[in-house]
Amino acid sequence: MAGRWSGGGGGGEVVGSIYSVLALVLILVACVELGDAATAVDVYRLIQYDLSGAPYGSRLAGLNHHAGAAPFAPGADLSRTVVILPVRELNLTFLQEYITSKQPLGGLLLLLPQDIRHKSGGGNKSRNVGLLRSILSELEQLLIHVNLPYPVYFAYEDDKINAVLADVRRGDATGQPATATTGGYKLVVSTPEPRKASSPTITNIQGWLPGLVGDGTTQLPTIAVVASYDTFGAAPALSVGSDSNGSGVVALLEIARLFSRLYSSPKTRGRYNLLFGLTSGGPYNYNGTMKWLRSFDQRLRESIEYAICLNSVGSWNNELWLHVSKPPENVYIKQVYESFSEVAKELGVTVGIKHKKINISNPRVAWEHEQFSRVRVTAVTLSELSVAPELLQSTGGLYDTRHIVDDTAIHRSVKLVAESLARHIYGYEGKNIQIFADNSSLAVNPSYVKSWLDLLSRTPRVAPFLSKNDPIILALKKELSDHTDEVHLQHESIDGMFSFYDSTRATLNIYQVASVTFDLLLLLALGSYLILLFSFLVITTRGLDDLINMFRRPPSRKAKAA
Amino acid sequence: MTVFHFFNCAILTFGPHAVYYSATPLSEYDTIGTSVKAAVVYLGTTLVKLICLATFLKVPENDSFDPYQELLKALIGFIDVAGLYFALTQLMHRNISQNHKFQAVGLGWAFADSVLHRLAPLWVGARGLEFTWEYIFQGIEANANLVLNLSLAALGSLMWLRKNKPRTLIPIIYACAGVLATMPSITSYLRRALGWHPPKVVAFELASSLVMAFISWQLFSACQRPSV
Numbered sequence: 193m194a195g196r197w198s199g200g201g202g203g204g205e206v207v208g209s210i211y212s213v214l215a216l217v218l219i220l221v222a223c224v225e226l227g228d229a230a231t232a233v234d235v236y237r238l239i240q241y242d243l244s245g246a247p248y249g250s251r252l253a254g255l256n257h258h259a260g261a262a263p264f265a266p267g268a269d270l271s272r273t274v275v276i277l278p279v280r281e282l283n284l285t286f287l288q289e290y291i292t293s294k295q296p297l298g299g300l301l302l303l304l305p306q307d308i309r310h311k312s313g314g315g316n317k318s319r320n321v322g323l324l325r326s327i328l329s330e331l332e333q334l335l336i337h338v339n340l341p342y343p344v345y346f347a348y349e350d351d352k353i354n355a356v357l358a359d360v361r362r363g364d365a366t367g368q369p370a371t372a373t374t375g376g377y378k379l380v381v382s383t384p385e386p387r388k389a390s391s392p393t394i395t396n397i398q399g400w401l402p403g404l405v406g407d408g409t410t411q412l413p414t415i416a417v418v419a420s421y422d423t424f425g426a427a428p429a430l431s432v433g434s435d436s437n438g439s440g441v442v443a444l445l446e447i448a449r450l451f452s453r454l455y456s457s458p459k460t461r462g463r464y465n466l467l468f469g470l471t472s473g474g475p476y477n478y479n480g481t482m483k484w485l486r487s488f489d490q491r492l493r494e495s496i497e498y499a500i501c502l503n504s505v506g507s508w509n510n511e512l513w514l515h516v517s518k519p520p521e522n523v524y525i526k527q528v529y530e531s532f533s534e535v536a537k538e539l540g541v542t543v544g545i546k547h548k549k550i551n552i553s554n555p556r557v558a559w560e561h562e563q564f565s566r567v568r569v570t571a572v573t574l575s576e577l578s579v580a581p582e583l584l585q586s587t588g589g590l591y592d593t594r595h596i597v598d599d600t601a602i603h604r605s606v607k608l609v610a611e612s613l614a615r616h617i618y619g620y621e622g623k624n625i626q627i628f629a630d631n632s633s634l635a636v637n638p639s640y641v642k643s644w645l646d647l648l649s650r651t652p653r654v655a656p657f658l659s660k661n662d663p664i665i666l667a668l669k670k671e672l673s674d675h676t677d678e679v680h681l682q683h684e685s686i687d688g689m690f691s692f693y694d695s696t697r698a699t700l701n702i703y704q705v706a707s708v709t710f711d712l713l714l715l716l717a718l719g720s721y722l723i724l725l726f727s728f729l730v731i732t733t734r735g736l737d738d739l740i741n742m743f744r745r746p747p748s749r750k751a752k753a754a
Numbered sequence: 755m756t757v758f759h760f761f762n763c764a765i766l767t768f769g770p771h772a773v774y775y776s777a778t779p780l781s782e783y784d785t786i787g788t789s790v791k792a793a794v795v796y797l798g799t800t801l802v803k804l805i806c807l808a809t810f811l812k813v814p815e816n817d818s819f820d821p822y823q824e825l826l827k828a829l830i831g832f833i834d835v836a837g838l839y840f841a842l843t844q845l846m847h848r849n850i851s852q853n854h855k856f857q858a859v860g861l862g863w864a865f866a867d868s869v870l871h872r873l874a875p876l877w878v879g880a881r882g883l884e885f886t887w888e889y890i891f892q893g894i895e896a897n898a899n900l901v902l903n904l905s906l907a908a909l910g911s912l913m914w915l916r917k918n919k920p921r922t923l924i925p926i927i928y929a930c931a932g933v934l935a936t937m938p939s940i941t942s943y944l945r946r947a948l949g950w951h952p953p954k955v956v957a958f959e960l961a962s963s964l965v966m967a968f969i970s971w972q973l974f975s976a977c978q979r980p981s982v
Contacts, residue, residue, distance in 0.1 A: 703884040703885075705885050706759065711762055714759075718765050725774075726773045729778050730777045734779060
């Protein structure tokens, strides 16, 4: 047959030129990049960070494996399988077992339910939502504190991915788990190797409302209102932290707005300076707050009468906690607490007080006010949390989205803080005078609170991934400068303990693939088809003898040669 | 694995042409030159066709079936017949029999068609990870197309090269050639206006091509008989 192909001089040349043209075309076309995925899904990678050199989180980003779904046969090899786990029906013990026994996985794709992103309407869902909240926070704590040598991604459930999951489950139910030979779905994330974020910065924003300098006195006392604005969570690109600490930031902005109206007229300007601080680095032992305080000069630091830190004030019912590190009997603490509880009583809520001593030798700083206490400034933290969170806990993770925050809770927090501050500033303690009464010109503005809360709930704010001039930082700066004076940004670097890796979000391509066996069978079928076609054509055009001769010829040649 | 799939689809798309060439006496008489010339004529014809399509056809806004436009397209499709006429009658061929000539021309024609219309999509699509039946169907379509082109070339050679054919058969030959030439328009109509799914369309193409090939074969042998 080969002889027939190249037989004839002129024909051979033509064939040769055709081949070269074909080869050229093929080379040209081979340069075309392929990007034809059936389904592309936005995915968010589990955080990858080093804590004093020890690796944590998902250590890989690139993914190219078949999809699998629970339940798996015990002892199944999943080292080449991307396990898809819907968080809604997550079996935490299964995951824990897998992680603690350090079994290799091809990858992990966790599907987050849509309703944590959107406000759910039905009231009967609240029990489910509570359950979901506990599962998500447990999952988050589990994933943050382990070293996973494979890529871990989060994605939101949607129709496309649910269809894929159902298909994968059906495939798993009928046969063995999907591998390269049985087809199924292939999940591909092509992303470069994650790189260490070079010298992550944290940015503190501060603004002043200067008080009215009366005759004789030159130095006015200062009251600081502080909230940390950045977040930390299992998925940095999803850590919007609506409650921790978006609610605190919104409350601070609203308080700044209210007092700027009071301070705009000399008649109502108080004899206190007000200092507003939006600090970063909150999840990392309030590193930014520490740097911010260190940048103050001695005189300023001493002029601060007390500081109120706002932390998670957006989802409480009727009890807030005042966390202090000095004993409650302390004069200043007592005064602050009394003014708070007085206003709280009028609002129909209670404010409890919790005392937690600080330990200078322990690097862990659980509350923002502890940084103030360390430099001997009286400070309190107002929070709905009754116990001090652990490191990287309650820092605005997966579950902390817009839907868990209650606008009215923020209104009441704002009113509580603003009212007690105003009574202190204007010396109305013990008198029942509502300065920020509803329906007055100084009322809390619900739409202002809502719009800022919505913006913050859309913006992930993990400090190492925020640049110095990130839009959200500039927006906060602009907002603060609308209401206060001398606004400035302070850029600092995070202290050495933490280092972070980039590529926090990617696109997952889902391909439906055929198995190798299918292609082998296809090849077999095609081969027999071509052979049949060949035989048929030879028989019809030249006769059966010719076909038989074709197979006889080689041995006869050998016989001739011999 | 995906290169494997590409390889399979390529075998299905281009294999039959090679098999046809090597299995039939075409290879013995070394008619590749004729096939290549036919392919070049096909290239030229396609260019002319493209220019005509671009000149006379509106760009369709949607994927709907517009009878007037389709009629125009079918008319432009007859340029193919003109090209085939040129390839069969005007080209300088080596002294080969009519019998082999039409086969060589039909084969070159079909192969050029396959390369031009199917190679690039195959290369881009079948190498991707995503599996679809599309390229397998496309390969089967190429097979049907080969049969169709061979039939058309056979009828063409009957029409233009054969002088002494039975008078009664002439209208049938012309009718069959007309049907063959409009076959692309018919499949396009089935696909677009009736919304047939690819498996059905491909099955229809395969069946119709085989039927037409049988008819053409009968006609050809009927014309052959008096001379034998």
